[in-house]
Amino acid sequence: MNENVAASPHPLPRWDLNDLYADPDAPQLGRDLEDAGAAAAAFAERYKGKLASLDGADFGRAIGEYEVLSESLHKVLCYGQLLFAVNVGDGEIGRFYQTVQERISDIFTQTLFFTLEINRLSDGELDAKLSDTQCARYRSWLRDVRAFREHQLSDDLEKLLHEKAVTGRAAWVRLFEETFADMRFALDGAEATLSEALNALSDHDGAKREKAAKALGGRLGENARLFSLITNTLAKDKAIEDEWRGYPRPVSERNLHNQVEDVVVDALVGSVKTAFPDLSHRYYALKARWFGVERLDYWDRNAPLPDDDARKYSWDEAKTTVLDAYAGFDPQMAEIAERFFTHNWIDAAPHAGKDSGAFSHPTVPSVHPYILMNFHGKARDVMTLAHELGHGVHQVLAAEQGLLMADTPLTTAETASVFGEMLTFQSLLKGAEDPARRRFLLAGKVEDMLNTVVRQIAFHEFERRVHDERRGGEVAVERLGDIWIDIQRESLGPALRFDDDYRHYWTYIPHFIHTPFYVYAYAFGDCLVNALYDAFAKGHDGFQQKYLEMLKAGGTKRHRELLAPFGLDASDPAFWKRGLDIVSGFIDELETIG
Structure with missing residues (x-):
C-alpha cells in the first residue's frame, strides 16, 4: 500500500543487526549468555555483603566489573528488542525475545544485591570511597542510584519484583x-496496518481521511x-x-x-x-x-x-535534506548522522508486522544505535528522520561515558x-x-x-x-x-x-x-x-x-x-x-x- 514512496530510486533501507549478532541461533549469542551467567555468579561471590568493607579503588573496580557485565547482558537484550520490533507478528521471534528476557532476568538477579547494598552505605562511607579517582569516575551514576534510597524495599522483595516482571508487566506489554x-484496518478494499491507517489521517483526500478515521475507531472500539x-x-x-x-x-x-x-x-x-x-x-x-x-x-x-500540493519526498531527498541541515549547524553532527545511512543502521520500510512507531535505540556503547521508522514520503516523515537522527547523534556522542552513564x-x-x-x-x-x-x-x-x-x-x-x-x-x-x-x-x-x-x-x-x-x-x-x-x-x-x-x-x-x-x-x-x-x-x- 506504500505507493507514495515508489518514486525512490533505491529501496527503503533495512537495518543490518550483524554488529550485534548474526541471527537468534548465533553461537556467539549463546556463549555471551553463558559467560555472563558465570561472570554474574563470580561477581556475587566476590562482592555480595562486602561493599562496605571495600576501599575506594576496589569499589571502583567492582563498579567497572558491574558495568562490563551489564553491557554484555544489554547487548543480547537489545538484539532481541530490535529483532522483535520489525517482526512483532512473528510468533517464533516473540518466543525468542521472551526467552531472552527470562534468561537475562535470571542472570541479572544474581547482581541485584549490588545497587541495594550501595544504597545501604552511609553518606560518609560513600564519600570516603569517592576520594579514589577510579571510584570518582562513577560519581554521577552513584548519585542517580542513591536517588531511590528511600523507596528501596528489602532485598527479598526487590528480588521477587525483578523475577516476576517477565510474567507481569512485560507480559502485558507483549500482549499489547x-x-x-x-x-488490520479496512481501507479501500485492502487490509491496512496501524501505521498505514494512521498515515492516511494526513492524506490529501478528505474522504480517505474520514474512512481511515472510521476504520480506526471501529476496530479500536472492537x-x-x-x-x-x-x-x-x-x-x-x-x-x-x-x-x-x-x-x-x-x-x-x-x-x-x-x-x-x-x-x-x-x-x-x-x-x-x-x-x-x-x-x-x-x-x-x-x-x-x-x-x-x-x-x-x-x-x-x-x-x-x-x-497544499502535498509534496512527496523520496528517501534520498529526505536524507539530503536532513544531512544538509545538520551540516549547516556543525559538520561533526552531519558526519555522525551520515554513518547511519552508510552502515545500514536504519530500518525505514513499512511492512506488516513491524512496530508502527519510530525510535533510536542506543543499544550498548561498544556497538552503536539503530533507528526504526516507517517512511511514507511525507514532510512529517522527513521530520521524523531528523528527530531520530538527533537521538542517534546524541547517543553516539554520549557513548564515551560508558553504559552506566551514557543514558539520559x-x-x-x-x-x-x-x-x-x-x-x-x-x-x-x-x-x-x-x-x-x-x-x-x-x-x-x-x-x-x-x-x-x-x-x-x-x-x-x-x-x-x-x-x-x-x-x-x-x-x-x-x-x-x-x-x-x-x-x-x-x-x-x-x-x-x-x-x-x-x-x-x-x-x-x-x-x-x-x-x-x-x-x-x-x-x-x-x-x-x-x-x-x-x-x-x-x-x-x-x-x-x-x-x-x-x-x-x-x-x-x-x-x-x-x-x-x-x-x-x-x-x-x-x-x-x-x-x-x-x-x-x-x-x-x-x-x-x-
Missing part, C-alpha cells in the same frame, strides 16, 4: 504489542475491552508498587528517573494548559477558516491545507531529537521563497509542535486522571472514553468536532503501556529546545561547542547543569513561556499571512 501487530483490561491491570500493578515504595503520586517515580523535580513538571504542565487557548485553540480555529468551515472534524486535524533521562533525551527537527525545519523555511510554500511549512511545523507540546500534555493529563481514578477501583471502558474525550475537547478547543468513534483512540498510544508518564518529556524537550534555539538564533557565543558538550555529557549532568552554560533555568516560569512563545509566534505569522 502483538495485538496491534496483528490488527478491542477496547481488551485494552481497558491491559490498562487497568498495569495501572493497578503500578499503584501497588508505588504504595509499597512510598511514592506520593503516580508520576513521582517517573520524575525521579527523569531527574526532575515534581514542581518543575507541574510548572510545565500548568504553563502548557494555560496556553491552550493561545496555541491549539487559536491555530485550529485558523485552520477551520482555511477549510471554509466553522469546525473541523477530528480526522482533518492533521490534514494538509486545502491548497527522558526530559533531556528529547533535546537533540527536537533540536534536529528545528534545524531541518529552519533550513527548509529559508529555502522557501514562495509565500504559499512558507505557509505550508509553517503550518506543518506548528502542527508538529502542537502534537509534541499540547497533545503530549493532554496525554499526560489522561494518564494522570486514569491512574488517580484507578486507585478507587477498575475504570470502566466507557469511563476511559469519557476521560479521553473531555481532555481532547479541553486541549484542542471548540474548533474540533469529535464523534463516538474517537472515544477509543486512547487505546493505541503505546507510551501509556510501555513507559507510564513518559509523554510529558516530549513537551519538556520541545519547550527546552525552543528556548535553546532562541539563544542560538540570537547569537549566543560558542553555542555549537557548548551544545555538543551537552550531548557528550550523557546522563552525567542534570538539567540545571546542562542549561547553565546557555543562561537558561527550567525552574524559572519564564523559561517555559520562552519556549511556548516560539509556537505562538509562528501562529502570529500564519494569521498575518492569512
Whole structure:
C-alpha cells in the first residue's frame, strides 16, 4: 500500500543487526549468555555483603566489573528488542525475545544485591570511597542510584519484583504489542496496518481521511475491552508498587528517573494548559477558516491545507535534506548522522508486522544505535528522520561515558531529537521563497509542535486522571472514553468536532503501556529546545561547542547543569513561556499571512 514512496530510486533501507549478532541461533549469542551467567555468579561471590568493607579503588573496580557485565547482558537484550520490533507478528521471534528476557532476568538477579547494598552505605562511607579517582569516575551514576534510597524495599522483595516482571508487566506489554501487530484496518478494499491507517489521517483526500478515521475507531472500539483490561491491570500493578515504595503520586517515580523535580513538571504542565487557548485553540480555529468551515472534524486535524500540493519526498531527498541541515549547524553532527545511512543502521520500510512507531535505540556503547521508522514520503516523515537522527547523534556522542552513564533521562533525551527537527525545519523555511510554500511549512511545523507540546500534555493529563481514578477501583471502558474525550475537547478547543468513534483512540498510544508518564518529556524537550534555539538564533557565543558538550555529557549532568552554560533555568516560569512563545509566534505569522 506504500505507493507514495515508489518514486525512490533505491529501496527503503533495512537495518543490518550483524554488529550485534548474526541471527537468534548465533553461537556467539549463546556463549555471551553463558559467560555472563558465570561472570554474574563470580561477581556475587566476590562482592555480595562486602561493599562496605571495600576501599575506594576496589569499589571502583567492582563498579567497572558491574558495568562490563551489564553491557554484555544489554547487548543480547537489545538484539532481541530490535529483532522483535520489525517482526512483532512473528510468533517464533516473540518466543525468542521472551526467552531472552527470562534468561537475562535470571542472570541479572544474581547482581541485584549490588545497587541495594550501595544504597545501604552511609553518606560518609560513600564519600570516603569517592576520594579514589577510579571510584570518582562513577560519581554521577552513584548519585542517580542513591536517588531511590528511600523507596528501596528489602532485598527479598526487590528480588521477587525483578523475577516476576517477565510474567507481569512485560507480559502485558507483549500482549499489547502483538495485538496491534496483528490488527488490520479496512481501507479501500485492502487490509491496512496501524501505521498505514494512521498515515492516511494526513492524506490529501478528505474522504480517505474520514474512512481511515472510521476504520480506526471501529476496530479500536472492537478491542477496547481488551485494552481497558491491559490498562487497568498495569495501572493497578503500578499503584501497588508505588504504595509499597512510598511514592506520593503516580508520576513521582517517573520524575525521579527523569531527574526532575515534581514542581518543575507541574510548572510545565500548568504553563502548557494555560496556553491552550493561545496555541491549539487559536491555530485550529485558523485552520477551520482555511477549510471554509466553522469546525473541523477530528480526522482533518492533521490534514494538509486545502491548497497544499502535498509534496512527496523520496528517501534520498529526505536524507539530503536532513544531512544538509545538520551540516549547516556543525559538520561533526552531519558526519555522525551520515554513518547511519552508510552502515545500514536504519530500518525505514513499512511492512506488516513491524512496530508502527519510530525510535533510536542506543543499544550498548561498544556497538552503536539503530533507528526504526516507517517512511511514507511525507514532510512529517522527513521530520521524523531528523528527530531520530538527533537521538542517534546524541547517543553516539554520549557513548564515551560508558553504559552506566551514557543514558539520559527522558526530559533531556528529547533535546537533540527536537533540536534536529528545528534545524531541518529552519533550513527548509529559508529555502522557501514562495509565500504559499512558507505557509505550508509553517503550518506543518506548528502542527508538529502542537502534537509534541499540547497533545503530549493532554496525554499526560489522561494518564494522570486514569491512574488517580484507578486507585478507587477498575475504570470502566466507557469511563476511559469519557476521560479521553473531555481532555481532547479541553486541549484542542471548540474548533474540533469529535464523534463516538474517537472515544477509543486512547487505546493505541503505546507510551501509556510501555513507559507510564513518559509523554510529558516530549513537551519538556520541545519547550527546552525552543528556548535553546532562541539563544542560538540570537547569537549566543560558542553555542555549537557548548551544545555538543551537552550531548557528550550523557546522563552525567542534570538539567540545571546542562542549561547553565546557555543562561537558561527550567525552574524559572519564564523559561517555559520562552519556549511556548516560539509556537505562538509562528501562529502570529500564519494569521498575518492569512
